[in-house]
Amino acid sequence: MTKLNKKVKNIIDKIYPISEKSFQEIERLIEFETFKKGETFIQKNKRNKKEYFVLSGVCKSYLINPDGNEITLSFFLEKSILSPYSIRTSKNISNQYFKALTDLELSSINAKEFETLMIENIEIRNFANTVLQNELISKVEKEIGLASLTAKERLIEFRKKYRVLENIIPHTDIASYLGITNISLSRLRKDLIN
Amino acid sequence: MTKLNKKVKNIIDKIYPISEKSFQEIERLIEFETFKKGETFIQKNKRNKKEYFVLSGVCKSYLINPDGNEITLSFFLEKSILSPYSIRTSKNISNQYFKALTDLELSSINAKEFETLMIENIEIRNFANTVLQNELISKVEKEIGLASLTAKERLIEFRKKYRVLENIIPHTDIASYLGITNISLSRLRKDLIN
DNA sequence: ATTGTTTTTTATCATTTGTTAATGGCAATC
DNA sequence: GATTGCCATTAACAAATGATAAAAAACAAT
Numbered sequence: 001m002t003k004l005n006k007k008v009k010n011i012i013d014k015i016y017p018i019s020e021k022s023f024q025e026i027e028r029l030i031e032f033e034t035f036k037k038g039e040t041f042i043q044k045n046k047r048n049k050k051e052y053f054v055l056s057g058v059c060k061s062y063l064i065n066p067d068g069n070e071i072t073l074s075f076f077l078e079k080s081i082l083s084p085y086s087i088r089t090s091k092n093i094s095n096q097y098f099k100a101l102t103d104l105e106l107s108s109i110n111a112k113e114f115e116t117l118m119i120e121n122i123e124i125r126n127f128a129n130t131v132l133q134n135e136l137i138s139k140v141e142k143e144i145g146l147a148s149l150t151a152k153e154r155l156i157e158f159r160k161k162y163r164v165l166e167n168i169i170p171h172t173d174i175a176s177y178l179g180i181t182n183i184s185l186s187r188l189r190k191d192l193i194n
Numbered sequence: 195m196t197k198l199n200k201k202v203k204n205i206i207d208k209i210y211p212i213s214e215k216s217f218q219e220i221e222r223l224i225e226f227e228t229f230k231k232g233e234t235f236i237q238k239n240k241r242n243k244k245e246y247f248v249l250s251g252v253c254k255s256y257l258i259n260p261d262g263n264e265i266t267l268s269f270f271l272e273k274s275i276l277s278p279y280s281i282r283t284s285k286n287i288s289n290q291y292f293k294a295l296t297d298l299e300l301s302s303i304n305a306k307e308f309e310t311l312m313i314e315n316i317e318i319r320n321f322a323n324t325v326l327q328n329e330l331i332s333k334v335e336k337e338i339g340l341a342s343l344t345a346k347e348r349l350i351e352f353r354k355k356y357r358v359l360e361n362i363i364p365h366t367d368i369a370s371y372l373g374i375t376n377i378s379l380s381r382l383r384k385d386l387i388n
Numbered sequence: 389a390t391t392g393t394t395t396t397t398t399a400t401c402a403t404t405t406g407t408t409a410a411t412g413g414c415a416a417t418c
Numbered sequence: 419g420a421t422t423g424c425c426a427t428t429a430a431c432a433a434a435t436g437a438t439a440a441a442a443a444a445c446a447a448t
Contacts, residue, residue: 063334065342073337086323087330095331119313129280132326136281137289139333140257143267146340147373148259150406151435171396179341184435186397344436345405365426378405380427 005030008053008107011079015134016127025117025124029109035059035100042088042098049092050108052082057104058165060173061088061096072177074138075101075162075169084131085111101169151180155188198249199224202301205247205273209328210321219311219318223303229253229294236282236292243286244302246276251298252359254367255282255290266371268332269295269356269363278325279305295363345374349382 001009008030009023035041042048044063054076061073061083073096076082088096089111118125145154155178159166166174175182195203202224203217229235236242238257248270255267255277267290270276282290283305312319339348349372353360360368369376 063338065338067342069342071338071342073334087327090327090331096334133281133284136330136333139330139337140267140290143333143337143340144257144259144265146337147370148261148263148265170394176341181436182396183398183437187435190397364424375406376426377407377428381405384427 001027004032004055004107007055007079011053011081012127014079015081016123016130018123018127022121022123025121026109026114029113029117031108033106033108035104035106037100037103039104040097040099041104041106042094042096044094044097046094047092048089048094049085049111051085051111051114053107054078054080054082055105055107057100057102058169059098059100059104060169060177061098062173062176063096070097070173070176072173074142075165075173075177077162077164081131083135084128085114087132087135101173146179151178151184152188152191154178154180155185155192195221198226198301201249201273202247205275206321208273209275210317210324212317212321216315216317219315220303220308223307225302227300227302229298229300231294231297233298234291234293235298235300236288236290238288238291240288241286242283242288243279243305245279245305245308247301248272248274248276249299249301251294251296252363253292253294253298254363254371255292256367256370257290264291264367264370266367268336269359269367269371271356271358275325277329278322279308281326281329295367340373345372345378346382346385348372348374349379349386 005027008026012018012023012026033041041059056078058078059076059082061076062070063073065071074083082088082098083096088094114124114128118128145157149157158174158178171185172182175185178185180188199221202220206212206217206220227235235253250272252272253270253276255270256264257267259265268277276282276292277290282288308318308322312322339351343351352368352372365379366376369379372379374382
Protein backbone atom coordinates (compact mmCIF):
# COMPACT_ATOMS: atom_id res chain seq x y z
CA MET A 1 0.00 0.00 0.00
CA THR A 2 1.33 3.45 -0.87
CA LYS A 3 1.89 5.97 1.89
CA LEU A 4 -0.97 8.04 0.52
CA ASN A 5 -3.41 5.17 0.50
CA LYS A 6 -2.34 4.25 4.00
CA LYS A 7 -3.34 7.74 5.07
CA VAL A 8 -6.77 7.22 3.57
CA LYS A 9 -7.13 3.90 5.35
CA ASN A 10 -6.24 5.57 8.63
CA ILE A 11 -8.91 8.22 8.11
CA ILE A 12 -11.50 5.55 7.39
CA ASP A 13 -10.48 3.40 10.34
CA LYS A 14 -10.74 6.34 12.70
CA ILE A 15 -14.40 6.67 11.69
CA TYR A 16 -15.38 3.04 11.24
CA PRO A 17 -12.66 0.38 11.00
CA ILE A 18 -12.85 -1.80 7.91
CA SER A 19 -10.90 -4.89 6.84
CA GLU A 20 -7.92 -4.87 4.47
CA LYS A 21 -10.07 -6.71 1.99
CA SER A 22 -12.80 -4.08 1.98
CA PHE A 23 -10.25 -1.32 1.72
CA GLN A 24 -8.75 -2.91 -1.37
CA GLU A 25 -12.10 -2.30 -3.08
CA ILE A 26 -11.80 1.37 -2.27
CA GLU A 27 -8.10 1.62 -2.95
CA ARG A 28 -8.55 1.01 -6.65
CA LEU A 29 -10.59 4.21 -6.90
CA ILE A 30 -8.32 6.61 -5.05
CA GLU A 31 -6.99 9.68 -6.82
CA PHE A 32 -4.88 12.52 -5.50
CA GLU A 33 -5.53 16.26 -5.75
CA THR A 34 -3.90 19.39 -4.39
CA PHE A 35 -5.21 22.93 -4.16
CA LYS A 36 -3.60 26.22 -3.29
CA LYS A 37 -4.69 28.28 -0.32
CA GLY A 38 -7.71 30.36 -1.26
CA GLU A 39 -8.84 28.16 -4.10
CA THR A 40 -12.54 27.25 -4.25
CA PHE A 41 -12.32 23.67 -5.42
CA ILE A 42 -16.02 22.83 -5.41
CA GLN A 43 -18.32 25.42 -6.94
CA LYS A 44 -21.97 25.65 -6.06
CA ASN A 45 -24.27 24.78 -8.97
CA LYS A 46 -21.42 23.07 -10.76
CA ARG A 47 -21.01 19.40 -11.44
CA ASN A 48 -19.23 17.29 -8.85
CA LYS A 49 -19.01 13.53 -8.57
CA LYS A 50 -16.52 12.77 -5.86
CA GLU A 51 -16.01 11.82 -2.27
CA TYR A 52 -13.02 13.48 -0.58
CA PHE A 53 -10.50 12.75 2.14
CA VAL A 54 -8.46 15.60 3.58
CA LEU A 55 -4.86 14.40 3.84
CA SER A 56 -3.37 17.72 4.90
CA GLY A 57 -4.50 21.30 5.27
CA VAL A 58 -7.81 22.92 6.19
CA CYS A 59 -10.86 23.80 4.13
CA LYS A 60 -14.39 25.07 4.64
CA SER A 61 -17.80 24.65 3.11
CA TYR A 62 -19.75 27.84 2.60
CA LEU A 63 -22.61 29.61 0.91
CA ILE A 64 -23.05 33.20 -0.21
CA ASN A 65 -25.91 35.10 1.39
CA PRO A 66 -28.04 37.76 -0.32
CA ASP A 67 -25.59 40.49 0.80
CA GLY A 68 -22.79 38.70 -1.00
CA ASN A 69 -21.01 37.52 2.13
CA GLU A 70 -19.55 34.07 2.52
CA ILE A 71 -21.29 32.13 5.30
CA THR A 72 -19.10 29.35 6.64
CA LEU A 73 -21.04 26.13 7.20
CA SER A 74 -18.28 23.78 8.35
CA PHE A 75 -14.55 23.42 8.69
CA PHE A 76 -12.64 20.31 7.67
CA LEU A 77 -9.30 19.62 9.29
CA GLU A 78 -6.58 17.31 8.09
CA LYS A 79 -7.18 13.58 8.48
CA SER A 80 -10.90 13.98 8.07
CA ILE A 81 -13.51 13.47 5.44
CA LEU A 82 -15.56 16.07 3.59
CA SER A 83 -19.35 16.12 3.83
CA PRO A 84 -20.42 13.06 1.90
CA TYR A 85 -21.38 13.48 -1.72
CA SER A 86 -24.95 12.36 -1.13
CA ILE A 87 -25.78 15.30 1.05
CA ARG A 88 -23.92 18.11 -0.69
CA THR A 89 -25.07 17.34 -4.23
CA SER A 90 -28.32 16.76 -6.06
CA LYS A 91 -28.18 15.22 -9.51
CA ASN A 92 -24.39 15.64 -9.57
CA ILE A 93 -24.75 19.36 -8.91
CA SER A 94 -23.12 20.76 -5.77
CA ASN A 95 -25.28 22.77 -3.42
CA GLN A 96 -22.31 24.27 -1.56
CA TYR A 97 -18.92 25.85 -2.17
CA PHE A 98 -15.72 24.37 -0.74
CA LYS A 99 -12.58 26.43 -0.38
CA ALA A 100 -9.01 25.62 0.65
CA LEU A 101 -8.06 27.78 3.65
CA THR A 102 -4.48 26.55 3.53
CA ASP A 103 -2.61 24.60 0.88
CA LEU A 104 -4.59 21.41 0.65
CA GLU A 105 -3.93 17.76 -0.18
CA LEU A 106 -6.98 15.63 -0.90
CA SER A 107 -7.69 12.10 -1.96
CA SER A 108 -10.82 11.69 -3.98
CA ILE A 109 -12.86 8.76 -5.20
CA ASN A 110 -15.67 8.55 -7.69
CA ALA A 111 -18.93 8.81 -5.76
CA LYS A 112 -20.97 6.54 -8.02
CA GLU A 113 -18.39 3.77 -7.87
CA PHE A 114 -18.19 4.24 -4.14
CA GLU A 115 -21.96 3.92 -3.90
CA THR A 116 -21.73 0.60 -5.71
CA LEU A 117 -19.17 -0.62 -3.20
CA MET A 118 -21.46 0.55 -0.44
CA ILE A 119 -24.33 -1.52 -1.74
CA GLU A 120 -22.24 -4.63 -2.09
CA ASN A 121 -20.14 -4.40 1.06
CA ILE A 122 -21.61 -4.09 4.51
CA GLU A 123 -18.41 -2.75 6.09
CA ILE A 124 -18.22 0.03 3.57
CA ARG A 125 -21.91 0.69 3.99
CA ASN A 126 -21.50 0.93 7.73
CA PHE A 127 -18.59 3.27 7.26
CA ALA A 128 -20.63 5.48 4.96
CA ASN A 129 -23.59 5.52 7.31
CA THR A 130 -21.32 6.48 10.19
CA VAL A 131 -19.97 9.37 8.15
CA LEU A 132 -23.53 10.44 7.42
CA GLN A 133 -24.54 10.27 11.05
CA ASN A 134 -21.48 12.14 12.24
CA GLU A 135 -22.22 14.85 9.73
CA LEU A 136 -25.77 15.17 10.96
CA ILE A 137 -24.80 15.09 14.60
CA SER A 138 -22.35 17.85 13.96
CA LYS A 139 -25.00 19.87 12.13
CA VAL A 140 -27.47 19.40 14.96
CA GLU A 141 -24.86 20.41 17.53
CA LYS A 142 -24.18 23.54 15.58
CA GLU A 143 -27.88 24.25 15.25
CA ILE A 144 -28.36 23.88 19.00
CA GLY A 145 -25.44 26.21 19.54
CA LEU A 146 -26.81 28.89 17.24
CA ALA A 147 -30.29 28.54 18.70
CA SER A 148 -29.53 28.42 22.38
CA LEU A 149 -26.02 29.65 23.22
CA THR A 150 -24.67 33.18 23.35
CA ALA A 151 -21.94 34.14 20.93
CA LYS A 152 -19.38 33.91 23.71
CA GLU A 153 -20.43 30.38 24.56
CA ARG A 154 -20.31 29.45 20.90
CA LEU A 155 -16.76 30.76 20.64
CA ILE A 156 -15.76 28.69 23.67
CA GLU A 157 -17.27 25.59 22.05
CA PHE A 158 -15.59 26.42 18.77
CA ARG A 159 -12.23 26.59 20.49
CA LYS A 160 -12.75 23.15 21.99
CA LYS A 161 -13.61 21.65 18.63
CA TYR A 162 -11.11 23.50 16.43
CA ARG A 163 -8.21 24.45 18.69
CA VAL A 164 -5.75 25.19 15.93
CA LEU A 165 -7.95 27.12 13.56
CA GLU A 166 -8.11 30.51 15.26
CA ASN A 167 -4.46 31.16 14.52
CA ILE A 168 -4.26 29.91 10.96
CA ILE A 169 -7.37 31.11 9.15
CA PRO A 170 -9.02 34.53 8.67
CA HIS A 171 -11.30 35.48 11.55
CA THR A 172 -13.97 36.46 9.08
CA ASP A 173 -14.45 32.78 8.27
CA ILE A 174 -14.77 31.94 11.95
CA ALA A 175 -17.13 34.83 12.65
CA SER A 176 -19.58 33.79 9.95
CA TYR A 177 -19.40 30.23 11.24
CA LEU A 178 -20.36 31.53 14.68
CA GLY A 179 -23.09 33.71 13.27
CA ILE A 180 -21.54 37.01 14.36
CA THR A 181 -19.55 39.83 12.77
CA ASN A 182 -15.79 39.75 12.87
CA ILE A 183 -15.90 42.86 15.03
CA SER A 184 -17.97 41.02 17.61
CA LEU A 185 -15.54 38.15 17.39
CA SER A 186 -12.69 40.50 18.11
CA ARG A 187 -14.51 41.83 21.18
CA LEU A 188 -15.23 38.32 22.45
CA ARG A 189 -11.60 37.34 21.96
CA LYS A 190 -10.54 40.27 24.09
CA ASP A 191 -13.19 39.42 26.63
CA LEU A 192 -12.07 35.82 26.94
CA ILE A 193 -8.43 36.70 27.55
CA ASN A 194 -9.17 37.10 31.27
CA MET B 195 -54.69 -0.71 -1.64
CA THR B 196 -56.19 0.57 1.62
CA LYS B 197 -56.91 4.24 2.02
CA LEU B 198 -54.11 4.47 4.56
CA ASN B 199 -51.53 2.87 2.30
CA LYS B 200 -52.63 5.11 -0.52
CA LYS B 201 -51.81 8.07 1.70
CA VAL B 202 -48.33 6.70 2.24
CA LYS B 203 -47.85 6.20 -1.48
CA ASN B 204 -48.89 9.80 -2.08
CA ILE B 205 -46.33 11.05 0.42
CA ILE B 206 -43.61 9.02 -1.25
CA ASP B 207 -44.60 10.08 -4.74
CA LYS B 208 -44.51 13.73 -3.77
CA ILE B 209 -40.86 13.26 -2.81
CA TYR B 210 -39.72 10.80 -5.45
CA PRO B 211 -42.33 8.94 -7.52
CA ILE B 212 -41.96 5.17 -7.47
CA SER B 213 -43.76 2.42 -9.36
CA GLU B 214 -46.69 0.39 -8.03
CA LYS B 215 -44.41 -2.61 -8.01
CA SER B 216 -41.81 -0.96 -5.83
CA PHE B 217 -44.46 0.33 -3.49
CA GLN B 218 -45.83 -3.15 -2.98
CA GLU B 219 -42.48 -4.03 -1.42
CA ILE B 220 -42.93 -1.23 1.07
CA GLU B 221 -46.64 -1.79 1.58
CA ARG B 222 -46.09 -5.13 3.29
CA LEU B 223 -44.18 -3.35 6.06
CA ILE B 224 -46.58 -0.55 6.85
CA GLU B 225 -48.02 -0.24 10.34
CA PHE B 226 -50.26 2.41 11.81
CA GLU B 227 -49.78 4.43 15.00
CA THR B 228 -51.55 7.30 16.70
CA PHE B 229 -50.41 9.63 19.44
CA LYS B 230 -52.18 12.20 21.55
CA LYS B 231 -51.24 15.86 21.49
CA GLY B 232 -48.30 16.45 23.80
CA GLU B 233 -47.00 12.90 23.72
CA THR B 234 -43.28 12.41 23.17
CA PHE B 235 -43.32 9.33 20.97
CA ILE B 236 -39.59 9.00 20.36
CA GLN B 237 -37.36 9.37 23.40
CA LYS B 238 -33.73 10.38 23.16
CA ASN B 239 -31.34 7.61 24.22
CA LYS B 240 -34.09 5.04 23.81
CA ARG B 241 -34.33 2.30 21.25
CA ASN B 242 -36.06 3.10 17.98
CA LYS B 243 -36.13 1.10 14.78
CA LYS B 244 -38.64 2.74 12.50
CA GLU B 245 -39.18 5.09 9.62
CA TYR B 246 -42.27 7.29 9.88
CA PHE B 247 -44.80 8.97 7.64
CA VAL B 248 -47.00 11.71 9.05
CA LEU B 249 -50.53 11.06 7.85
CA SER B 250 -52.20 13.80 9.86
CA GLY B 251 -51.22 16.27 12.55
CA VAL B 252 -48.02 18.11 13.40
CA CYS B 253 -44.97 17.08 15.40
CA LYS B 254 -41.52 18.38 16.22
CA SER B 255 -38.05 17.04 16.86
CA TYR B 256 -36.23 18.59 19.78
CA LEU B 257 -33.40 18.38 22.28
CA ILE B 258 -33.09 19.59 25.83
CA ASN B 259 -30.37 22.13 26.50
CA PRO B 260 -28.32 22.42 29.72
CA ASP B 261 -30.90 24.80 31.19
CA GLY B 262 -33.58 22.17 30.75
CA ASN B 263 -35.38 23.93 27.89
CA GLU B 264 -36.69 22.16 24.84
CA ILE B 265 -34.94 23.35 21.69
CA THR B 266 -37.04 22.71 18.60
CA LEU B 267 -34.98 21.36 15.73
CA SER B 268 -37.65 20.79 13.08
CA PHE B 269 -41.36 20.70 12.51
CA PHE B 270 -43.10 17.96 10.56
CA LEU B 271 -46.44 18.73 8.97
CA GLU B 272 -49.05 16.29 7.74
CA LYS B 273 -48.31 14.44 4.51
CA SER B 274 -44.59 14.49 5.15
CA ILE B 275 -41.90 12.18 6.35
CA LEU B 276 -39.91 12.30 9.60
CA SER B 277 -36.15 12.68 9.59
CA PRO B 278 -34.90 9.37 8.26
CA TYR B 279 -33.90 6.72 10.76
CA SER B 280 -30.29 6.69 9.57
CA ILE B 281 -29.62 10.21 10.69
CA ARG B 282 -31.58 10.38 13.92
CA THR B 283 -30.32 7.12 15.42
CA SER B 284 -27.00 5.43 16.12
CA LYS B 285 -27.05 1.72 16.91
CA ASN B 286 -30.83 1.75 17.18
CA ILE B 287 -30.65 4.50 19.80
CA SER B 288 -32.39 7.78 19.05
CA ASN B 289 -30.37 10.97 19.36
CA GLN B 290 -33.43 13.23 19.40
CA TYR B 291 -36.87 13.51 20.95
CA PHE B 292 -40.04 13.67 18.85
CA LYS B 293 -43.27 15.05 20.24
CA ALA B 294 -46.82 15.26 18.89
CA LEU B 295 -47.92 18.90 18.84
CA THR B 296 -51.45 17.93 17.83
CA ASP B 297 -53.16 14.57 17.77
CA LEU B 298 -51.06 12.59 15.36
CA GLU B 299 -51.54 9.75 12.90
CA LEU B 300 -48.40 8.04 11.66
CA SER B 301 -47.51 5.15 9.45
CA SER B 302 -44.31 3.40 10.39
CA ILE B 303 -42.14 0.77 8.79
CA ASN B 304 -39.26 -1.24 10.14
CA ALA B 305 -36.07 0.59 9.31
CA LYS B 306 -33.89 -2.49 8.84
CA GLU B 307 -36.33 -4.09 6.46
CA PHE B 308 -36.63 -0.81 4.63
CA GLU B 309 -32.85 -0.65 4.30
CA THR B 310 -32.91 -4.08 2.70
CA LEU B 311 -35.46 -2.89 0.17
CA MET B 312 -33.29 0.13 -0.45
CA ILE B 313 -30.31 -2.00 -1.28
CA GLU B 314 -32.26 -4.19 -3.67
CA ASN B 315 -34.42 -1.61 -5.36
CA ILE B 316 -33.04 1.45 -7.11
CA GLU B 317 -36.32 3.37 -7.03
CA ILE B 318 -36.59 2.95 -3.30
CA ARG B 319 -32.95 3.83 -2.93
CA ASN B 320 -33.43 6.99 -4.94
CA PHE B 321 -36.44 7.86 -2.85
CA ALA B 322 -34.45 7.37 0.35
CA ASN B 323 -31.55 9.43 -0.95
CA THR B 324 -33.92 12.22 -1.90
CA VAL B 325 -35.34 12.21 1.60
CA LEU B 326 -31.82 12.41 2.96
CA GLN B 327 -30.88 15.30 0.73
CA ASN B 328 -34.05 17.22 1.48
CA GLU B 329 -33.37 16.80 5.16
CA LEU B 330 -29.86 18.15 4.77
CA ILE B 331 -30.90 21.00 2.54
CA SER B 332 -33.45 22.00 5.10
CA LYS B 333 -30.84 21.82 7.86
CA VAL B 334 -28.42 23.94 5.87
CA GLU B 335 -31.11 26.48 5.12
CA LYS B 336 -31.89 26.72 8.79
CA GLU B 337 -28.20 27.04 9.64
CA ILE B 338 -27.82 29.86 7.14
CA GLY B 339 -30.83 31.55 8.65
CA LEU B 340 -29.53 31.33 12.18
CA ALA B 341 -26.08 32.47 11.14
CA SER B 342 -26.92 35.34 8.84
CA LEU B 343 -30.47 36.56 9.25
CA THR B 344 -31.96 38.71 12.00
CA ALA B 345 -34.68 37.20 14.16
CA LYS B 346 -37.27 39.22 12.29
CA GLU B 347 -36.11 37.88 8.96
CA ARG B 348 -36.13 34.37 10.36
CA LEU B 349 -39.72 34.77 11.47
CA ILE B 350 -40.67 35.97 8.00
CA GLU B 351 -39.00 32.92 6.48
CA PHE B 352 -40.66 30.68 9.04
CA ARG B 353 -44.06 32.03 8.08
CA LYS B 354 -43.42 31.26 4.43
CA LYS B 355 -42.43 27.70 5.21
CA TYR B 356 -44.96 26.89 7.93
CA ARG B 357 -47.93 29.17 7.31
CA VAL B 358 -50.38 27.26 9.46
CA LEU B 359 -48.21 26.56 12.47
CA GLU B 360 -48.22 29.95 14.20
CA ASN B 361 -51.90 29.58 15.08
CA ILE B 362 -51.98 25.96 16.16
CA ILE B 363 -48.89 25.29 18.27
CA PRO B 364 -47.38 26.99 21.36
CA HIS B 365 -45.20 29.96 20.49
CA THR B 366 -42.51 28.66 22.80
CA ASP B 367 -41.88 25.86 20.32
CA ILE B 368 -41.59 28.35 17.48
CA ALA B 369 -39.36 30.70 19.46
CA SER B 370 -36.82 28.01 20.26
CA TYR B 371 -36.89 26.95 16.62
CA LEU B 372 -36.05 30.53 15.67
CA GLY B 373 -33.36 30.80 18.31
CA ILE B 374 -35.09 33.53 20.32
CA THR B 375 -37.15 33.82 23.50
CA ASN B 376 -40.91 33.71 23.30
CA ILE B 377 -40.94 37.29 24.54
CA SER B 378 -38.86 38.35 21.56
CA LEU B 379 -41.18 36.40 19.32
CA SER B 380 -44.12 38.28 20.73
CA ARG B 381 -42.39 41.61 20.06
CA LEU B 382 -41.57 40.61 16.49
CA ARG B 383 -45.13 39.50 15.89
CA LYS B 384 -46.34 42.90 17.00
CA ASP B 385 -43.72 44.57 14.88
CA LEU B 386 -44.72 42.67 11.77
CA ILE B 387 -48.39 43.56 12.06
CA ASN B 388 -47.71 46.84 10.23
C1' DA C 389 13.67 48.01 4.56
C1' DT C 390 9.62 50.09 2.18
C1' DT C 391 5.41 50.18 0.41
C1' DG C 392 0.84 48.86 -0.21
C1' DT C 393 -2.81 45.69 1.07
C1' DT C 394 -5.42 43.12 4.08
C1' DT C 395 -6.77 41.80 8.62
C1' DT C 396 -7.67 42.76 13.30
C1' DT C 397 -8.61 45.75 16.93
C1' DT C 398 -10.72 49.71 19.05
C1' DA C 399 -14.17 53.28 19.78
C1' DT C 400 -18.76 55.27 19.50
C1' DC C 401 -23.38 54.94 19.01
C1' DA C 402 -27.74 52.54 17.53
C1' DT C 403 -30.38 48.46 17.54
C1' DT C 404 -31.65 44.05 18.87
C1' DT C 405 -32.40 40.69 22.15
C1' DG C 406 -32.56 38.93 26.93
C1' DT C 407 -34.30 39.12 31.80
C1' DT C 408 -37.66 39.76 35.09
C1' DA C 409 -42.04 40.80 36.48
C1' DA C 410 -46.71 42.18 35.86
C1' DT C 411 -50.99 41.77 33.16
C1' DG C 412 -54.63 39.85 30.42
C1' DG C 413 -56.88 36.02 27.84
C1' DC C 414 -58.52 31.46 27.54
C1' DA C 415 -59.83 26.88 28.63
C1' DA C 416 -60.56 23.27 31.97
C1' DT C 417 -62.25 22.10 36.31
C1' DC C 418 -64.71 22.35 40.39
C1' DG D 419 -69.25 31.81 38.15
C1' DA D 420 -64.84 31.51 40.72
C1' DT D 421 -60.39 29.27 40.56
C1' DT D 422 -56.51 27.47 38.59
C1' DG D 423 -52.99 26.88 35.28
C1' DC D 424 -51.05 27.88 30.94
C1' DC D 425 -49.82 30.94 27.37
C1' DA D 426 -49.12 35.40 25.14
C1' DT D 427 -48.35 40.15 25.61
C1' DT D 428 -46.40 44.26 27.58
C1' DA D 429 -43.16 47.17 30.14
C1' DA D 430 -38.72 48.59 32.01
C1' DC D 431 -34.18 47.91 32.24
C1' DA D 432 -29.75 45.39 31.23
C1' DA D 433 -26.77 43.07 28.19
C1' DA D 434 -25.29 41.62 23.77
C1' DT D 435 -24.55 42.53 19.12
C1' DG D 436 -24.42 45.31 14.89
C1' DA D 437 -22.88 49.38 11.94
C1' DT D 438 -19.61 52.58 10.81
C1' DA D 439 -15.33 54.65 10.94
C1' DA D 440 -10.68 54.97 12.20
C1' DA D 441 -6.39 53.24 14.07
C1' DA D 442 -3.19 49.59 14.66
C1' DA D 443 -1.15 45.41 13.45
C1' DA D 444 0.04 41.78 10.41
C1' DC D 445 1.23 40.29 5.98
C1' DA D 446 2.89 40.18 1.24
C1' DA D 447 5.51 41.81 -2.54
C1' DT D 448 9.07 43.99 -4.19
